[in-house]
Amino acid sequence: MNPSYLKNFSNHFRSVMKYASLYSTKVTTPKLKEKIGFIGDGNMAKAICFSMVKQNIVDFSQVYVSSPYKANLNIWKQKGANISTRNSDVASEADVIFLCVKPHFLQPALDDITKVDKRADDVKNKLFISILAGYTVNDLEVFLKPFESCRIIRVMPNTPVLIGEGCTAYCMGHNVTKNDVDIVRVMLESTGMCFEVEERFIDPIAAVCASGPAYVYLFIEALSDGGVRMGLHREMATKIAAQTVLGAGKMVLSTDKHMGTLKDEVCSAGGTTIAGIHALERGGVRGSVMNAVEAATNRAKELREIDKDSV
Numbered sequence: 001m002n003p004s005y006l007k008n009f010s011n012h013f014r015s016v017m018k019y020a021s022l023y024s025t026k027v028t029t030p031k032l033k034e035k036i037g038f039i040g041d042g043n044m045a046k047a048i049c050f051s052m053v054k055q056n057i058v059d060f061s062q063v064y065v066s067s068p069y070k071a072n073l074n075i076w077k078q079k080g081a082n083i084s085t086r087n088s089d090v091a092s093e094a095d096v097i098f099l100c101v102k103p104h105f106l107q108p109a110l111d112d113i114t115k116v117d118k119r120a121d122d123v124k125n126k127l128f129i130s131i132l133a134g135y136t137v138n139d140l141e142v143f144l145k146p147f148e149s150c151r152i153i154r155v156m157p158n159t160p161v162l163i164g165e166g167c168t169a170y171c172m173g174h175n176v177t178k179n180d181v182d183i184v185r186v187m188l189e190s191t192g193m194c195f196e197v198e199e200r201f202i203d204p205i206a207a208v209c210a211s212g213p214a215y216v217y218l219f220i221e222a223l224s225d226g227g228v229r230m231g232l233h234r235e236m237a238t239k240i241a242a243q244t245v246l247g248a249g250k251m252v253l254s255t256d257k258h259m260g261t262l263k264d265e266v267c268s269a270g271g272t273t274i275a276g277i278h279a280l281e282r283g284g285v286r287g288s289v290m291n292a293v294e295a296a297t298n299r300a301k302e303l304r305e306i307d308k309d310s311v
Contacts, residue, residue, distance in 0.1 A: 030186055031056060036062055037096065038064070038065045038097075039090055039101060040067065040100030040101035040105075041100070042100055044100055045098060049063055049065075051162055052187055057186060060081045064084070065083050066084045067085065068085055069085075091123045095126065096128075099128060101132070102132075103135060106143060120146045123147040124148045124149055126147065126151075127150070127176075127183065127184075128144055128151065129152075129184065133156075133210070133300045133303060134203075134304035137172075141173055151173055151177070151180055152173035154173070156168065156206045156209065157191065158210045166194075169196075170184060170195075171197055172196070203300045204293065206300060207293045207295075211296045215289060220241045248262075263277070
């Protein structure tokens with residue numbers, strides 16, 4: 001591997017950890033005054049919102065949520081959020097609006113506002129935050145064109161934001177203000193690590209961080225299965241596997257060492273670990289994970305084309 005790449009890699013994570021350390025020493029986090037809306041009530045909407053409430057960034061009374069299925073809104077109602085089956089209610093009431101629908105439902109969701117309820121005039125000067133896979137900033141700005149002076153920020157979070165251990169990348173649309181940036185950073189920092197990137201990196205980042213937890217859960221399950229096969233009770237095997245993955249991840253983030261070096265430090269000559277590594281390499285684990293990231297990245301591009309064709 002290119003030595004300069006390793007150096008840049010190391011410097012990048014050193015800066016990330018320095019930032020994380022500084023952030024962890026904050027005594028107070030500014031509370032947002034804005035009303036926060038969610039068009040779509042799925043798992044990611046819940047993860048982002050519930051984490052912000054837990055970190056005292058917003059109260060549920062500031063939150064507005066829409067879903068076509070009233071039963072799905074019960075959990076939000078119980079927590080004190082404002083709920084509606086009409087997207088226009090969220091769009092008109094909230095100052096910051098998360099777009100959390102499936103990509104192919106974006107146009108119908110916005111049509112509810114502009115065509116069905118005819119309330120586009122009520123949606124002016126809003127900040128929209130999209131978590132939709134595939135859609136570029138330019139795509140989203142076209143969708144939002146009926147709403148006067150609205151801005152867009154594209155974010156790519158993952159589900160661990162729910163427990164404050166998320167990893168979120170974001171990129172800015174045109175005409176985004178400094179206040180918009182400040183609001184987004186406050187929200188995303190409350191959910192874990194966040195960083196701004198060029199938009200061309202969003203799809204591969206999504207394939208790593210947004211899809212990545214599913215890959216890791218699969219690995220933890222497989223590691224636990226291995227323990228069970230060798231005689232461990234399931235509960236014990238799962239806890240050991242999960243803590244091992246957690247600890248290994250923290251080792252990567254808290255040291256300047258490359259993953260290969262950390263691996264080598266565990267593998268003694270002729271020992272048990274190198275035997276296990278050999279078995280993994282024979283099974284093509286490394287290539288399979290790389291293929292998963294490639295497949296997820298390509299799928300995001302495919303979905304973008306499919307959605308464009310359907311509009």
